[in-house]
Amino acid sequence: xxxxxxxxxxxxxxxxxxxxxxxxxxxxxxxxxxxxxxxxxxxxxxxxxxxxxxxxxxxxxxxxxxxxxxxxxxxxxxxxxxxxxxxxxxxxxxxxxxxxxxxxxxxxxxxxxxxxxxxxxxxxxxxxxxxxxxxxxxxxxxxxxxxxxxxxxxxxxxxxxxxxxxxxxxxxxxxxxxxxxxxxxxxxxxxxxxxxxxxxxxxxxxxxxxxxxxxxxxxxxxxxxxxxxxxxxxxxxxxxxxxxxxxxxxxxxxxxxxxxxxxxxxxxxxxxxxxxxxxxxxxxxxxxxxxxxxxxxxxxxxxxxxxxxxxxxxxxxxxxxxxxxxxxxxxxxxxxxxxxxxxxxxxxxxxxxxxxxxxxxxxxxxxxxxxxxxxxxxxxxxxxxxxxxxxx
Amino acid sequence: xxxxxxxxxxxxxxxxxxxxxxxxxxxxxxxxxxxxxxxxxxxxxxxxxxxxxxxxxxxxxxxxxxxxxxxxxxxxxxxxxxxxxxxxxxxxxxxxxxxxxxxxxxxxxxxxxxxxxxxxxxxxxxxxxxxxxxxxxxxxxxxxxxxxxxxxxxxxxxxxxxxxxxxxxxxxxxxxxxxxxxxxxxxxxxxxxxxxxxxxxxxxxxxxxxxxxxxxxxxxxxx
Amino acid sequence: xxxxxxxxxxxxxxxxxxxxxxxxxxxxxxxxxxxxxxxxxxxxxxxxxxxxxxxxxxxxxxxxxxxxxxxxxxxxxxxxxxxxxxxxxxxxxxxxxxxxxxxxxxxxxxxxxxxxxxxxxxxxxxxxxxxxxxxxxxxxxxxxxxxxxxxxxxxxxxxxxxxxxxxxxxxxxxxxxxxxxxxxxxxxxxxxxxxxxxxxxxxxxxxxxxxxxxxxxxxxxxxxxxx
Numbered sequence: 079x080x081x082x083x084x085x086x087x088x089x090x091x092x093x094x095x096x097x098x099x100x101x102x103x104x105x106x107x108x109x110x111x112x113x114x115x116x117x118x119x120x121x122x123x124x125x126x127x128x129x130x131x132x133x134x135x136x137x138x139x140x141x142x143x144x145x146x147x148x149x150x151x152x153x154x155x156x157x158x159x160x161x162x163x164x165x166x167x168x169x170x171x172x173x174x175x176x177x178x179x180x181x182x183x184x185x186x187x188x189x190x191x192x193x194x195x196x197x198x199x200x201x202x203x204x205x206x207x208x209x210x211x212x213x214x215x216x217x218x219x220x221x222x223x224x225x226x227x228x229x230x231x232x233x234x235x236x237x238x239x240x241x242x243x244x245x246x247x248x249x250x251x252x253x254x255x256x257x258x259x260x261x262x263x264x265x266x267x268x269x270x271x272x273x274x275x276x277x278x279x280x281x282x283x284x285x286x287x288x289x290x291x292x293x294x295x296x297x298x299x300x301x302x303x304x305x306x307x308x309x310x311x312x313x314x315x316x317x318x319x320x321x322x323x324x325x326x327x328x329x330x331x332x333x334x335x336x337x338x339x340x341x342x343x344x345x346x347x348x349x350x351x352x353x354x355x356x357x358x359x360x361x362x363x364x365x366x367x368x369x370x371x372x373x374x375x376x377x378x379x380x381x382x383x384x385x386x387x388x389x390x391x392x393x394x395x396x397x398x399x400x401x402x403x404x405x406x407x408x409x410x411x412x413x414x415x416x417x418x419x420x421x422x423x424x425x426x427x428x429x430x431x432x433x434x435x436x437x438x439x440x441x442x443x444x445x446x447x448x449x450x451x452x453x454x455x456x457x458x459x460x461x462x463x464x465x466x467x468x469x470x
Numbered sequence: 471x472x473x474x475x476x477x478x479x480x481x482x483x484x485x486x487x488x489x490x491x492x493x494x495x496x497x498x499x500x501x502x503x504x505x506x507x508x509x510x511x512x513x514x515x516x517x518x519x520x521x522x523x524x525x526x527x528x529x530x531x532x533x534x535x536x537x538x539x540x541x542x543x544x545x546x547x548x549x550x551x552x553x554x555x556x557x558x559x560x561x562x563x564x565x566x567x568x569x570x571x572x573x574x575x576x577x578x579x580x581x582x583x584x585x586x587x588x589x590x591x592x593x594x595x596x597x598x599x600x601x602x603x604x605x606x607x608x609x610x611x612x613x614x615x616x617x618x619x620x621x622x623x624x625x626x627x628x629x630x631x632x633x634x635x636x637x638x639x640x641x642x643x644x645x646x647x648x649x650x651x652x653x654x655x656x657x658x659x660x661x662x663x664x665x666x667x668x669x670x671x672x673x674x675x676x677x678x679x680x681x682x683x684x685x686x687x688x689x690x691x692x693x
Numbered sequence: 694x695x696x697x698x699x700x701x702x703x704x705x706x707x708x709x710x711x712x713x714x715x716x717x718x719x720x721x722x723x724x725x726x727x728x729x730x731x732x733x734x735x736x737x738x739x740x741x742x743x744x745x746x747x748x749x750x751x752x753x754x755x756x757x758x759x760x761x762x763x764x765x766x767x768x769x770x771x772x773x774x775x776x777x778x779x780x781x782x783x784x785x786x787x788x789x790x791x792x793x794x795x796x797x798x799x800x801x802x803x804x805x806x807x808x809x810x811x812x813x814x815x816x817x818x819x820x821x822x823x824x825x826x827x828x829x830x831x832x833x834x835x836x837x838x839x840x841x842x843x844x845x846x847x848x849x850x851x852x853x854x855x856x857x858x859x860x861x862x863x864x865x866x867x868x869x870x871x872x873x874x875x876x877x878x879x880x881x882x883x884x885x886x887x888x889x890x891x892x893x894x895x896x897x898x899x900x901x902x903x904x905x906x907x908x909x910x911x912x913x914x915x916x917x918x919x920x
Contacts, residue, residue: 114799117778121750122796125859141617142640143796144752146819147829149625150650154828163825169753188498226762233763251850314527314582317614328582330528336587401497404531404578404589415531417578420497432531432578440616460506466752469793641831642795646896649830656830657898 107135110451114143118221118455121465125442125454132450137443141436141469148470153430157183157258157396160429165252167431168467170213173243174409176256181338182405182416187398189259189391194384196340198265199256202378203407204370205273208281209239210410211370214462215288218360221459222301228292235284242273259391265288270378277371285367287368302357306445306457309354316440318413321362322461326354332408339368339407344376356453359460397424404432411435411462431470435463471585472523474502484511484517493593503576503591508605511594512632515611518579518590526579526590526652529612533618534626538599539571571599573628577608577615596628599651607633625650733872740810741772741867744860747783747803748776752790754817754850766853771860781805785863787856790844791819791826792833794899795918801891804840809887812866814859815842818849825849838903840889 087095113124121130122143128136147165152160164179165172177199184191191199216232246269247253247262255262292298308318310326323330331348333341348363351358398420406415412434419428438461446454472480474492481490481504491505518526544565549558575688578589596603604680607630609615619630620639627648630636638645647654707910719729720729750758768774777783780803792800804813815836815877818824837840843866846859870878880887891909903910 095742114796115749115803117748121752121755142638142642143793143799143829145640145793145795145831146752146826146917147649147831148826151826151829166753166825169756185499186497229759230764233760234765237760237765250852251756308853312613315613316616317529317612319530330582330585335585399497401495401499403497403499403501404591406530413530415578417531417533417576419535428533428535430531430533432533436617437614440614640795642894643893644896654830656828657902659898659902660835 079425090316106132110206112451113140114129118459120217120459120463123463123465126457127263127446129451132452134446134449134451134454137446137454139439139442144291144465144469146470148431149429149451152431153426155184156424157398158393160426161256162252162254164431165254165434165469166466168409168411168414168435168464169251170464171210171410172251172253173202173206173255173408174210176253177203178405178407178414179416180256181407183258183396183398183404183417185401186401186418186420187258187391187396189388191259191339191391192385192388193382195260195386196389197377197381198386200262200339200341200344201265201270201273201381202255204374204377205239205243207370207410208367208381209236210238210365210462212284214363215292215360216412218456218459219292219298222298222349225411228288229261231284231288235281238276238280242269242276245269257391257393258388258396259388259423261366261386264386269409270381274375274378277374281371283366289364293361298360299357301453302354302355302360302460304355304455305449305453306359306443306460307354308441309337309470312441312444313354318412318435318441319434320408320410320438320462322412322438324348324358325351325358325362327352332406332413336406341373343380344373346373346376356456356460359462363462375392395424397422402428406432411464411467412438424436431467433467433470435461435465435467436469439463439468471588472499474504477518477524477590478504480516480521480623481506481514485514489514501589501591503653505592505593505595508594508596511609513608515577515592515608519611524590525581525583526586528580528582529577529608530580530589531574531576531578532608532615532622534622534628534650535574535576536599536626537571537574538652540569552567572596573599573603573626575605575619575622575628590642603627604631604675606631607636609633624648627651627655645681670686694738700744734759734868736872737868737870741864743775744771744773744785744812744863745775745777745783746773746779746785746787749780749786749803750789751792752819754789754820757850757853758787758789758816758856758916761853761856767858768857768860771857771864773860780804781808784805784810785812785814785860786818787814787816788836789816791824792836793831794833795831795894797833797836797839797899798891798893799838800836803887805888805891810878812843812863813840814846814856814863815843816846816856816859818847821845821847833899835908839892839910840904 089095108129110129111124111126114122123144124140126138126140127134148163152163155163161176161179164175167175172404186400212232212235214230219228220226243253244250246265308322308326310328312322313326314328327350329348329350334348346369349362349369351362400420400422402419404415404417406413413432414434415432417428417432418426419432421427442461445457478490478492489507489510493503493505495502518524544567544688546563548561548563550561551558575594577592579592580586594605596605605628607619609619610632617639618632620636622628623630623636624638624640625648637643714729746762760766762774762776784807786807788800815821819826821834823832826832827834841882844859844862846855849856889904892901907919
């Protein structure tokens, strides 16, 4: 060893010699396994990283620790029985999962939801987006090392919204609320009025509070700006969707592109980032929450009267004609799609979930290599994954 | 946006008529797809991505489908005149034929540049389900297939040639089966329910061949 | 620590009172500011009110566990707010979510790494029995096939109040433990084996498929169809 590193022993002024430890290990790489039990991996995600000092040289994600056979079970269940299972995909925003699934089944079976149902779905879907982004902001700041405090603010708001949803659906997290061509129940005017009061009052105050406290915060800027940069070309090729894609400056929002449901009737903007770094991804969420509030308020203003269920739609014992359909919506994390093949029996022949969280992780290594390990944690936090959806 | 027939004709003009077939979808969604021959699939994929009229730069979804061997019974009815001069008989002849199964990889393509709302669907099929299960990987064309093709390999057992890192992704490395195949039999470990019934009861009986009266509670059945 | 044989009520009390003093006397003295206690009682009182759970998230139920730790439900009221990421520092494992076969060796290893005395709450249907994912090929049909469980909290996911109730059941269990005698907990017994074998990944399933020392399949209640 001394032959290759002759200066490993250094003479001290008092005549003694000391060994330079950093030279002894110079160039050695450290392999660490982060997860599946790790407080900052958002569940049971695992990364095998190779570190040169504190700098990441390679990073391989390892999946499957929450692989609970969603697709296999989906092929043995009836079409209706799959709706509660979709709740458990992305368990922070269950209603959009419901929506994506019923959207795909409606394409497969040719149902058309009623007008009132479409408006209510938009309201509930955007509310889910708000809940998801509120949580994301809290968890992201938790990953930054703020030790639970911003998360307390986020969960305070989440509890208030969950109270409303619990009153409507009877559950705190797993709503099981959407049906083919409709919803399980109608929504009362009183409930809508309280939602409006909340969004215009307490929630608007929360957004301003969060912006004042954090968006311009010097520590947040120093930690997040310039870290985890994702270039737009790579983002498109790797199939990144959702706020992570738009933070890189690619204008692609399925609400605007597909014009599914009734989104073309609302006036809202799609926020776009410039740098594709963690700060831009954080800002996408903050801005999207304000846009979602705008959409909900417009939908409440225009909400028509009428039936909430398509009378021709059949939920129980549904046997769609043989064929296949791919339906996708813009869920809070990106493009959530369901690919269904029917062979005319009560169960789907093939039931495939296109999970945004899973595919958004494709570029995790590209975003993290060359950065410190601490930045990899917040980069992962800003991608916004939920393991129920990653592993299914 | 071109129709799928136009895309098919352009592919056929460039890569030969045998390289592409149109697969129609009889359902109300009417999302038809293109079946590509595996030898030309990666070149066709590159063409779809780079062609200025299509620019399908976003491969949204890649998934596998298992089509097991299927026995098809065809019934043909023929009318035979009665030699005795009576009314003609209708004779049904049943012919059985075995439709060989295959594994299929399905890709849903969109264009982010042109903001196409409808997908262009391409399919690739293996020769059979047992020994010839290779397909060309499309990961060199679209990076988004990387993990999804690993998932197809893990759950269906399609081997993608040219994939940079083809390993199991969801199950552990030592796992032997491909659990999403239709003929997969899961480990026999969930039927120990306190009150099994139907087919679960049949499987439970295998574990308890002779339930003696002392260990088995037989609740009174009320009618 | 001797149990007075005369009082018949002592068996239902959480801890036996000091010899020679009736329960009523002790309660009235406590109201006067004189605390009479046994070592057993004060030891359990301290343990039950400073439980450190393992910070450990598996699936959907983990979100509800975080809600329990947050302001509205506030697990700190029960002295259990210090979630430790290291199993060496934790004494309560809340198995909150679906345990898959791929995750199970890690869960058992975490349980082995926790120091005694340790407790286990199973939160939700998945961890209790497999829940809605029971028929999945990669889902463990209940964590109680591998490690001992103290309290089951049903629900999918359980409400935060249900988890708090589960925590209170653990506290009750702690207060009822005696340090000596035949009812002493397992970590005071010399014959108790506190290391649970970690299963290995096999070709089709985990090896072994369950820990026979902890769990035995229950005999099924077979309803005779002809009856």
